[in-house]
Amino acid sequence: MAKHQFQTEIGQLLKLMAHSLYSNKEIFIRELVSNASDALDKFNYIRLTDEQFKEADWKGKIFIGLDKEDGSLTIGDNGIGMNEEDLMSHLGTIAKSGTKSFVESLTGDAKKDSNLIGQFGVGFYSVFMVAEYVDVITKRAGETQAYKFSTDGTGEYEIKPVTKEEHGTIIYIKLKSDEKEFLDKWRTQEVVKKYSNHIAYPIILNYSQEETTGEGETKETKMVKKSEQINAATALWTLPKSELKEEDYIEFYNTIAHEDGAPLCYLHNRVEGAQEFTTLFYIPKKAPFDIYRADYKSGVKLYVKRVFITDDDKELLPTYLRFVRGIIDSEDLPLNVSREILQENRILANIKQNSVKKILSEIKKLSGEDAVTFAEQYNKLIKEGIYTDYTNKETLLEIVRYKSSAQEGVVSLDEYISRGNSEKKEIYYIIGENEKALRNSPLLEAYKQSSIEVLILDDKEIDEIVTPMIGEFKEWQFKDITTIEAPESKTQEEKEEISKEFKSLTDKIKSVLGDEVKEVKTSTRLTASPSCVLKDSSDPMAGMAQMFARMGQEMPEIPLIMEINPDHEMIQKLNHLEDENLFSAISWVLFDSAKLSEGLEPKDKVLFAQRVAEIANKAL
Numbered sequence: 269m270a271k272h273q274f275q276t277e278i279g280q281l282l283k284l285m286a287h288s289l290y291s292n293k294e295i296f297i298r299e300l301v302s303n304a305s306d307a308l309d310k311f312n313y314i315r316l317t318d319e320q321f322k323e324a325d326w327k328g329k330i331f332i333g334l335d336k337e338d339g340s341l342t343i344g345d346n347g348i349g350m351n352e353e354d355l356m357s358h359l360g361t362i363a364k365s366g367t368k369s370f371v372e373s374l375t376g377d378a379k380k381d382s383n384l385i386g387q388f389g390v391g392f393y394s395v396f397m398v399a400e401y402v403d404v405i406t407k408r409a410g411e412t413q414a415y416k417f418s419t420d421g422t423g424e425y426e427i428k429p430v431t432k433e434e435h436g437t438i439i440y441i442k443l444k445s446d447e448k449e450f451l452d453k454w455r456t457q458e459v460v461k462k463y464s465n466h467i468a469y470p471i472i473l474n475y476s477q478e479e480t481t482g483e484g485e486t487k488e489t490k491m492v493k494k495s496e497q498i499n500a501a502t503a504l505w506t507l508p509k510s511e512l513k514e515e516d517y518i519e520f521y522n523t524i525a526h527e528d529g530a531p532l533c534y535l536h537n538r539v540e541g542a543q544e545f546t547t548l549f550y551i552p553k554k555a556p557f558d559i560y561r562a563d564y565k566s567g568v569k570l571y572v573k574r575v576f577i578t579d580d581d582k583e584l585l586p587t588y589l590r591f592v593r594g595i596i597d598s599e600d601l602p603l604n605v606s607r608e609i610l611q612e613n614r615i616l617a618n619i620k621q622n623s624v625k626k627i628l629s630e631i632k633k634l635s636g637e638d639a640v641t642f643a644e645q646y647n648k649l650i651k652e653g654i655y656t657d658y659t660n661k662e663t664l665l666e667i668v669r670y671k672s673s674a675q676e677g678v679v680s681l682d683e684y685i686s687r688g689n690s691e692k693k694e695i696y697y698i699i700g701e702n703e704k705a706l707r708n709s710p711l712l713e714a715y716k717q718s719s720i721e722v723l724i725l726d727d728k729e730i731d732e733i734v735t736p737m738i739g740e741f742k743e744w745q746f747k748d749i750t751t752i753e754a755p756e757s758k759t760q761e762e763k764e765e766i767s768k769e770f771k772s773l774t775d776k777i778k779s780v781l782g783d784e785v786k787e788v789k790t791s792t793r794l795t796a797s798p799s800c801v802l803k804d805s806s807d808p809m810a811g812m813a814q815m816f817a818r819m820g821q822e823m824p825e826i827p828l829i830m831e832i833n834p835d836h837e838m839i840q841k842l843n844h845l846e847d848e849n850l851f852s853a854i855s856w857v858l859f860d861s862a863k864l865s866e867g868l869e870p871k872d873k874v875l876f877a878q879r880v881a882e883i884a885n886k887a888l
């Protein structure tokens with residue numbers, strides 16, 4: 269028998285485990301089951317690669333035994349096992365950099381440190397949150413001598429030779445008197461399901477249960493030993509695609525997404541090479557109810573080697589993909605990875621990048637009804653992505669859909685440019701709140717007349733922020749039609765000529781409207797309507813408006829410019845009108861009705877109505 273001191277850091281760690289007010293004690297099961305699974309993976313590997321360890325009928329298994337009488341919980345495996353040296357170097361010292369840095373960050377401030385433990389699984393040592401003492405009985409595969417490593421977690425451990433038939437490890441945990449909840453079959457089963465359901469090896473729970481037989485005199489109650497497998501033991505995503513049917517994928521989707529029926533699409537990928545990981549993603553047919561809530565729930569679960577790590581990390585995918593459901597399973601991440609570490613982790617950053625590319629390319633492939641459904645459900649989020657994900661902007665622009673003056677429903681930018689003027693290479697758009705008002709806006713008249721398609725952007729809040737920063741798509745420039753000259757407009761000389769001809773009229777209207785309008789001028793963008801109004805895009809406030817919107821603030825008021833249609837009969841007549849009162853009333857009505865067409869309100873609705881009545885009366 270040999271007594272040993274734990275490495276100093278472990279001593280500190282153990283003390284902390286035992287005394288911390290740690291609330292998530294159940295994770296010790298996850299840690300030990302995961303160690304067992306690793307040991308099975310290791311043996312499985314040498315069995316398959318090394319003649320010496322060939323064991324034809326070996327089947328990896330994990331056993332959990334609950335002994336209420338004894339007050340102990342046992343976790344066993346028939347994996348690689350450990351010899352004396354292994355026990356000292358693996359359990360007696362901290363080899364892993366993760367644990368080491370964890371211990372180094374310990375401050376001795378018990379409260380603070382117990383939080384740290386929460387963020388960091390600390391493997392085997394987590395058992396001391398619940399254990400009075402622990403025996404590790406183990407035999408390394410290929411060796412004859414077995415050992416028992418015993419400790420009560422107070423700084424010393426003891427190793428002595430014992431006999432054990434099979435290779436593998438049994439961890440016997442004498443539970444502290446107030447930790448007996450883990451002897452309850454349902455409690456332990458629940459923990460295993462929660463964290464280890466997709467461990468690839470069967471987890472067999474052995475427990476005793478009272479059973480009554482016979483009746484009357486012969487009635488007898490006794491404890492009966494039970495044994496049952498409590499995990500699914502297949503990590504669906506680890507199976508080759510060729511072995512999986514659509515139903516399998518749908519069933520798994522229903523479990524993880526809590527949804528009925530089939531998803532819009534799914535994608536299952538295994539990446540091998542310098543980094544290994546598997547992803548299985550689903551896009552629901554209907555957007556999850558909480559995607560526009562700040563406290564939405566992440567739909568992606570992170571596994572490391574099939575061990576569940578978290579379903580609460582919103583950084584696994586970019587926020588605009590928050591409707592995606594599924595799993596990421598990394599072979600390279602350490603199990604005991606903290607939240608903070610996850611966020612800066614390079615391995616994860618790489619997985620994320622790869623996943624986004626795959627998801628977007630799958631979305632791009634959607635066609636027909638599916639593409640329509642996708643646009644209906646997620647277009648706004650794609651717009652969000654255009655704004656936030658610079659790397660994938662081009663792909664997102666291929667995915668996004670817009671309403672268009674050319675047709676009902678939505679169009680893609682590729683469709684737009686296929687119909688547009690390939691010499692000018694301009695994508696015209698107009699932003700507003702109301703689709704119908706936008707479609708009927710006088711500002712579109714010149715475009716309609718020249719059969720130039722204009723995109724109708726009616727997600728005003730988001731479009732106003734996102735669209736101006738798009739810049740270009742496949743070398744086509746985005747143009748807000750309210751900030752540019754109308755198409756096919758007259759030559760500069762012609763325009764100046766007209767402007768001169770109507771100068772006295774525009775001056776006169778401006779003097780009637782006063783400060784309500786910044787400028788009144790002749791228009792080249794109108795064909796049917798007598799007048800229109802535009803926000804002055806040269807006003808410094810117009811540029812600021814975006815920033816205000818981004819900060820969620822009310823937009824500052826931007827001065828309006830009124831344009832009149834010199835070809836319109838009414839404007840021509842107005843140019844020669846002598847009745848001053850009528851002139852004033854008509855000027856106001858022209859201005860206010862132009863505002864109405866753009867979804868803006870007349871300043872004084874009562875006066876507006878009175879003026880309309882006055883004009884009508886004169887006309888009769």
Ligand code: ADP
Binds near residue numbers: 299345347348350392
């Ligand atoms: P981790 O598993 O993250 O490496 P642990 O502290 O849980 O950290 O375990 C330390 C080491 O002890 C493991 O890396 C492994 O080598 C060894 N070990 C733990 N449990 C077992 C087991 N059931 N069978 C074989 N080796 C084990």
